[in-house]
Amino acid sequence: MRVVLTASLFTAVFLVATVVPRHGVRRSHASSRRPTALDGDFADPFVLSTQQGYYAFATGTRGSHLQVAGSRDLAGWTRAADPLPALPAWARDEAGVTWAPSVLPRANGYVLYYTTRDRRSGYQCISAARGARPEGPYLDRSPRPLVCQVDTDAALCGSIDPSPFVDGAGRPYLLWKSDENSQRCRTAPRIWSQRLSEDGLSLVGEPAALMARDRAWEGDIVEAPSMVAHDGQYYLFYSGNWYASSRYAVGYATCAGPLGPCQKVTVAAPFLGSTGAALGPGGQELFRTPDGTLWMAYHAWTAPQTDYAHGGARSLRLARVGFDARGPALAAARP
16 A cells, blocks of 8 residues: 655554444454554554564655564564665665565565565566565565566556465465556556465466455555455455545455455445544554464554644554454454
8 A cells, every 4th residue: 555754753652443333343342452552653564473472564664665663562562673674676766665564484484575666667566575584684686576467468557565374274375456546557456366385485376356446435445455264264354445544444355265256245334444533444464473362453543634744644553353153353442
């Protein structure tokens, strides 16, 4: 999703989201810890869970390609250096065009997926970098983008928002969004999935289109896919509408498998929309703690701002995710 650089970091600390029930949004009665999130702008978050602790990645701010911070308990966070200190030669190294990182652990280290600008085509594309440690640094020696839907017979104006998923058999996949709503295409964007090689550095087979923008609450956009499996069911979460507005929100679909087919559940309204001071929630990613508890990391603006031009910031929020007979539900913060 697009990012506009902030002039500085803004200080505001947020607790686990309290969710007002809407279509498909319900409070869980399960006990929930109250981790605080990172202060300042921390958009498009991804949390990597390890036995040693947690690493939160995000779109970069001024002076950095990406951000990363570490925590032992999801409460106190320590920022680290830019996990991607350099871009590959094919990428255009300019402010505001590198975003939405995610990480896939592999047997010999970690793979960082991210969106950046392809120098040749001028479109946003997806690349992969390797690192020995979860916090980085990551090195990208790729000669070309990993995913860049610009050269086929049906050019899709680029590819953004990569998110890895590993199925129950240990097979890795990559999900992403084709940037068809961009200025040069102006069509309905789609969310895709494709098998990854075992090392996570190349694609296997053909991509599968999982869903497209087709609901009123989504506006002109669907993006930021994130998949999770629960009790044999695959859930595809995604963000819809314009990121710099209170209309930005999170929806989900159920899928037969990582390559679909998928059916939208949040057809009339989003799963998670603006509530109280948290405006335009989205950019969500799902992660599990070592004990198996499922969490959603996402960003939101703080009322009344919903853009950078007026001093806003998209801060990290964390919410516990539970399931009942009707599907997923977010846990409310305890008072």
